[in-house]
Amino acid sequence: MERAVNSNDSEQYYFRFSLGQRYLHGLVITTFLGLAATGMTLRFSERGWAKSLAEIAGGFTAILSLHKLCAVLISAGFLYHVGDILYRAMIKKERGLFLGPYSMTPQPKDAVDLFEMLRWFLWMGPQPKFDHFAYWEKFDYWAVFWGMAIIGATGYMMWFGPFFARFVPGYLLNIALLIHGEEALLAVWFIFIIHFFNSHLRPEKFPLDPVIFTGRVSGGDYQHERPLDYSRLDESGALETLRSDPPPLWLKNFSRLIAVIAVGIGFVLLALTWIAFWTE
Amino acid sequence: MVSGFGRIACAIAAMLLCAVAMGHAAATVKAAATTKATATEAGATTKATAAKVLTDKDCLGCHNLKASAKLQARPVSVYVNAEIYQPSVHSKVGCVACHSDIHAFPHPDSVKPVSCAGCHASETSAYADSVHAIAEREKKSRFPACLNCHGNPHGIRAKTDPKSRVYPLNLPRTCGTCHGNPELAKKYGFPDVYALYMDSIHGFALTSDGLLVAATCASCHGAHDILSRKDPKSRTFPRNVPATCGGCHAGIEVDYLAGAHGQAMIAGRSNAPVCTNCHTAHQIAQVDVVNWQLKTVATxxxxxxxxxxxxxxxxxxxxxxxxxxxxxxxxxxxxAHIILKASDPNSKVAPANLPTTCGKCHHGATASFVSYEPHPNVHDRRQNPALYYAALFMNLLLVGVFLFFGLHTALWLARSLGNGSRGKDNGASGEQ
Structure with missing residues (x-):
């Protein structure tokens, strides 16, 4: 965590994620793993491991109940987040939510950053200077956002099939299952390969970036990873308001534990579903 | 098995050696152990008692002497146990009814083998065409004749007698003497089905509850006239199976015959399934057993x-x-049995009946709900166009995302590792 950085600010920590955001990420980790484990058991039900998991869980009813429980929890998180955004935008009239460096909206700079990043990959130029959110972080966010909306909508359609069929033809339920399953596979593989790598497992971060668990980032890291954001905050003096204590040891250890468990479960599910998919 | 054949061999040999043994037995009684009895002396006494009509008591006088060393020293025992014989069904007709060439005591050295056909003509002629008789003739080996199933000729009981070998509760074990012997079954190429039957709903009803109405071997195969299932006259020939099972399951038979499978069978289609195609012949399970319910999908x-x-x-x-x-x-x-094509208005899956059928589980199923396709084929563009294009879109999305980010990740990894080996790069990421 404390990396050697050419900066006076390397021992100073700043808040990057609020407690609410960290809890939300925790909720998503827990429910996503639960949804993936129970859902993939259904998706690849012909596999031995799926049957064993179903049996261990206590039967199909248990599998489906767990799936629905996690679905309701993650939906609540989703709705809370959307509600929070709307509240901040419409009631608090917060600015910069939908546009600007602190917005999740993809903007021209993201395309430029991607282009420059690709050039950097190929040793053709320097790494782009990132702002508060890098383009892959925005993609992660929107992938989860879109995924929750699509998987959630199709899931509730199937859960309350006869009710939805009052408004839409029943054959949409066939399509709902297809989209639900394929989108889930996309989400599971994306999180367990791309997100794990981009945010935690790549050599610069290995084995994990604890910022989403501790909420704190060291000044040195901040300056190097998000130079535009850092210098803007520094110049405006807003950086001082974000100053924090160093992450306590228990929190760092807790982060490591969560990461090991999540990556462990993720990789097992990744291997099982990957093999099952290609030998289907 | 060995003891079974042994017993039969004993019985037949006993008949053949009857005369010789009788002579010796008589001599043993009369000669009071002072001189060695010979065939000549025994022959001399025959004439003296010729006039008397023989009763079972006369026969058993010699043949029931269990303690006689002479009687048992014969190559094959001619001992008849009165305790077994007396309650047997044949004690009513008496020894000489079957051993009909013996009229007087002492009897000749050589007597004819007993023929069951003398009284049981219809059973014997039914047996003569059966798969057992054919096997006996063709393979020239000892396949079941009367006694193999009915047991000791002197102890045969009525089939309604719980001690009979062919009493319903005992019959499977009797047939299982051969049809539960894997080695024998392999050697002669007949089915080894005893264990399968015993684990079936029929076998379970029989052994667990002692239900006399439970189907035993003979209920489906017949008793004496058992034919190969390849024989069109056989009760177990596919086309005859529904009627055979319908002997008990009459209501199911009516349903089956009205359904598509039954109609195909009646129309003579060779691939039309009959009861046994779905339920199997011997290991028929109770329909509410989970394992069986799961297996039938594959069936x-x-x-x-x-x-x-x-x-x-x-x-x-x-x-x-x-x-x-x-x-x-x-x-x-x-x-299950009255399966009808969807085009039949009475079918459970006829369009008009689908809301009811689906509604059994999905309460509130409407006509719109049942446009759900329970057998979707994503590859069939004509049948399910919406599904086909949805699948195409999802596949493209999946391929697109992973192609892009797969490459992105691979390049990033290579660059970062390369960065480490080449030293710090121009203005690159801070974690070095």
Whole structure:
């Protein structure tokens, strides 16, 4: 965590994620793993491991109940987040939510950053200077956002099939299952390969970036990873308001534990579903 | 098995050696152990008692002497146990009714083998055409003759007698003497089905509850006139199976014959399934046993391959595949015996009846709801265009995302590792 950085600010920590955001990420980790484990058991039900998991869980009813429980929890998180955004935008009239460096909206700079990043990959130029959110972080966010909306909508359609069929033809339920399953596979593989790598497992971060668990980032890291954001905050003096204590040891250890468990479960599910998919 | 054949061999040898043994037995009684009895002396006494009509008491006077060393020293015992004989069904007719060439004591050295046909003509002639008799003739080996099933000729009981070897509760064990012997079954090429039967609903009803109405071997195969299932006259010839099972399951037979499978069978289609195609012949399970319920999906799929595959792509199929029955399987929608084509207005899957059929589980199922396709085929653009294009879109999305980010990740990894080996790069990421 404390990396050697050419900066006076390397021992100073700043808040990057609020407690609410960290809890939300925790909720998503827990429910996503639960949804993936129970859902993939259904998706690849012909596999031995799926049957064993179903049996261990206590039967199909248990599998489906767990799936629905996690679905309701993650939906609540989703709705809370959307509600929070709307509240901040419409009631608090917060600015910069939908546009600007602190917005999740993809903007021209993201395309430029991607282009420059690709050039950097190929040793053709320097790494782009990132702002508060890098383009892959925005993609992660929107992938989860879109995924929750699509998987959630199709899931509730199937859960309350006869009710939805009052408004839409029943054959949409066939399509709902297809989209639900394929989108889930996309989400599971994306999180367990791309997100794990981009945010935690790549050599610069290995084995994990604890910022989403501790909420704190060291000044040195901040300056190097998000130079535009850092210098803007520094110049405006807003950086001082974000100053924090160093992450306590228990929190760092807790982060490591969560990461090991999540990556462990993720990789097992990744291997099982990957093999099952290609030998289907 | 060995003891079974041994017993039969004993019985037949006993008949053949009857005269010689009788002579010796008589001599033993009369000669009071002072001189060695000979055949000549025994022959001399024959004339002296010729006039008397023989009763069972006379015969047993010699043949029931269990303690006689002479009687048992014969190559084959001619001992008849009165305790077994007296309660037997044949004690009513008496020894000489079967051993009909013996009229007087002492009797000749050589007596004819007993023929059951003398009294049991219809059974014997039915047996003569049976698979057992054919096997006996063709393979020239000892396949079941009367005694193999009925046992000791002197102790045969009525088939209603619980001690009879062919009493319903005992019959499977009797048939199982051969049909439960894997080595013998392999050697002679007959079915080894005893264990399968005993584990079946029929066998269970028989052994667990002692139900006399439970089907035993003879209920389906007949008793004396058992024919090969390849013989069109056989009760177990496929076309005859529904009638055979219908002997007890009459209501099911009516349903079956009215259904598509029964109609195909009546029309003479060789691949039309009969009872045994789905239920098996011997290991018939109780229908509410979970394992059997799960297996039957594959059973239907033996013929309906494409339907099975498309079923497995649905939520119903996935749940079933996990080993749980709390969902729709083939007959939940199609029915079990009176299966009708969807074009038949009486069919459970006829369009007009679908809301009712689906509504059994999905309360509130409407005409719109039942446009759900329970056998979807994503590859069939004509049948399910919406599904086809949805699948195409999802596949492209999946391929697109992973192609892009797969490459992105691979390049990033290579660059970062390269960065480490080449030293710090121009203005690159801070973690060095």
């Amino acid at each position: 239907c799929g033996n013929c309906h391959k494409a339907r099975l595959k498309s079923y497995r792509d649905t939520f119903h199929g996935q749940v079933t595949e996990l080993g749980f029955v709390a969902t729709a399987r083939c007959w939940s929608c199609h029915g």
